[in-house]
Amino acid sequence: MITVLHEQSETVCASARADGDELWIGAQDLAAATGWSMKPEGLCRGDACLPVPRERAEDYIKGDMLNATAFWRRLQHPIAHDAAGELWVLGTSATDRASALASLEAPDFALPDLAGATRTLAEQRGKKVLLATWASW
Amino acid sequence: MWQSLHASLQERNFTVVTVAMDEPEAARPWIELAKPTYPCLIDRNHHVAELYNMVNVPQATWIDELGRIVRPPENAGSSDAFRQMDRTRMQMSPEQIAERNRTKQIYLAAVRDWVLKGTASEFAYDAGGSRARLRLPDAAVARAHAHFRLAQTLLSRGKREEAAMNFAEASRLHPDSWTIWRQAAAKDATGLAAGPEFWARVDSLGDRPYHRPIDMKGLGTDG
Numbered sequence: 001m002i003t004v005l006h007e008q009s010e011t012v013c014a015s016a017r018a019d020g021d022e023l024w025i026g027a028q029d030l031a032a033a034t035g036w037s038m039k040p041e042g043l044c045r046g047d048a049c050l051p052v053p054r055e056r057a058e059d060y061i062k063g064d065m066l067n068a069t070a071f072w073r074r075l076q077h078p079i080a081h082d083a084a085g086e087l088w089v090l091g092t093s094a095t096d097r098a099s100a101l102a103s104l105e106a107p108d109f110a111l112p113d114l115a116g117a118t119r120t121l122a123e124q125r126g127k128k129v130l131l132a133t134w135a136s137w
Numbered sequence: 138m139w140q141s142l143h144a145s146l147q148e149r150n151f152t153v154v155t156v157a158m159d160e161p162e163a164a165r166p167w168i169e170l171a172k173p174t175y176p177c178l179i180d181r182n183h184h185v186a187e188l189y190n191m192v193n194v195p196q197a198t199w200i201d202e203l204g205r206i207v208r209p210p211e212n213a214g215s216s217d218a219f220r221q222m223d224r225t226r227m228q229m230s231p232e233q234i235a236e237r238n239r240t241k242q243i244y245l246a247a248v249r250d251w252v253l254k255g256t257a258s259e260f261a262y263d264a265g266g267s268r269a270r271l272r273l274p275d276a277a278v279a280r281a282h283a284h285f286r287l288a289q290t291l292l293s294r295g296k297r298e299e300a301a302m303n304f305a306e307a308s309r310l311h312p313d314s315w316t317i318w319r320q321a322a323a324k325d326a327t328g329l330a331a332g333p334e335f336w337a338r339v340d341s342l343g344d345r346p347y348h349r350p351i352d353m354k355g356l357g358t359d360g
C-alpha cells in the first residue's frame with residue numbers, strides 16, 4: 001500500500017501504483033492526499049489550475065488514473081520516494097514557500113503539544129506572537 | 138528561556154509559541170522541566186522550519202495581532218561564544234558566558250519593547266523592512282525538506298539505513314541547515330549532537346557564523 005506525504009498530512013492511497021520514478025494515483029485519492037483535484041480546466045487547487053498538455057495527455061491521464069509525479073514536476077514541486085516505492089513525498093516548491101513568506105502573512109500550521117492536542121498558529125490571532133524554535137539536541 | 142518573558146507579558150496581549158524541532162520523547166523532559174504556560178508544540182518533520190525557512194535553533198519570528206510578520210525568522214538571541222568553549226569539559230569561560238547572556242538580554246529587551254510599543258518599537262519592521270530581511274528558500278532547500286520528510290517517515294518505520302541516506306541527501310542539498318544535520322546526527326548520552334563530527338562541522342564554517350548575527354542595536358551587524 002502506498003502512502004503519500006504532503007504538507008503535514010500522510011495519506012494511504014489504495015489506488016496508487018508506483019512505476020519507477022512515476023506515481024499514478026486515482027483522482028479521488030490524489031485530491032484527498034494533496035487537495036489538487038481534476039476539473040475540465042486541468043488539475044486545480046483553489047484558483048490555480050494546471051492544464052493537461054493536449055499532445056501528451058496520456059503521459060498525465062490514463063482513464064481514472066493521474067500521473068501525480070508528472071503533474072508535480074510541471075508544478076516544479078519536489079518529489080522524494082523510498083526504494084520500495086511505498087512512500088512518496090509530494091512536496092511544495094521553493095517558489096510557493098517564498099511567495100507565502102514574502103506576503104508577510106505568517107504561514108499557519110497545526111502541530112501537537114505533549115498532551116497530543118493539536119494547536120495552530122491561527123488560534124493566536126489577536127495577540128502578538130513570538131514564534132521560536134528549539135531542540136533537545 | 139521563554140517562560141519568564143511570557144509570564145511578564147501575557148497580560149499585554151502577547152504569547153510565546155515554541156516549536157520543538159525534535160522527536161516527542163526527546164523534547165518531553167525539557168518541556169516538563171520548564172513547566173511552560175505557553176503553547177509548546179512538537180514538530181518532528183520540521184514543517185515550521187520549511188515554512189519559515191529556518192536553519193537552526195533557536196530562531197524566532199515576530200508576528201503581530203493581525204498575523205503579519207514584523208520581524209522575519211532570525212537567530213533568537215544566541216551568540217557564537219560557545220565555539221570557543223573548552224570542548225573536552227564542555228565548559229565556557231566566564232567571559233564567554235557573559236557574552237552569551239548579554240546577547241540574550243538584548244534580544245529579550247527588544248521583544249519586550251515591541252510588545253509594549255507595537256509598531257512604534259524600533260525593533261518591529263514595516264512591510265518593506267521585513268521583506269528586505271527575509272531569507273527565501275531555493276529549489277535545493279525545497280528538495281532537502283522533501284528528503285528530510287521521507288527520512289523521518291522511514292525512521293519511524295524502522296528503516297534506519299534508508300533513512301540515513303535520505304538525511305544525508307537532505308544535508309547535502311541544504312548544507313546551511315543545522316536543524317536537519319543535528320536531528321540526524323549521532324547523539325551522546327545526554328541527547329546532544331555535540332561530538333567530534335559536530336565540532337568538525339562547526340570548525341569548517343571558518344569565519345562564517347553558526348548563529349547568524351542579527352540586525353539589532355548592540356548585536357550582530359550593528360554591534
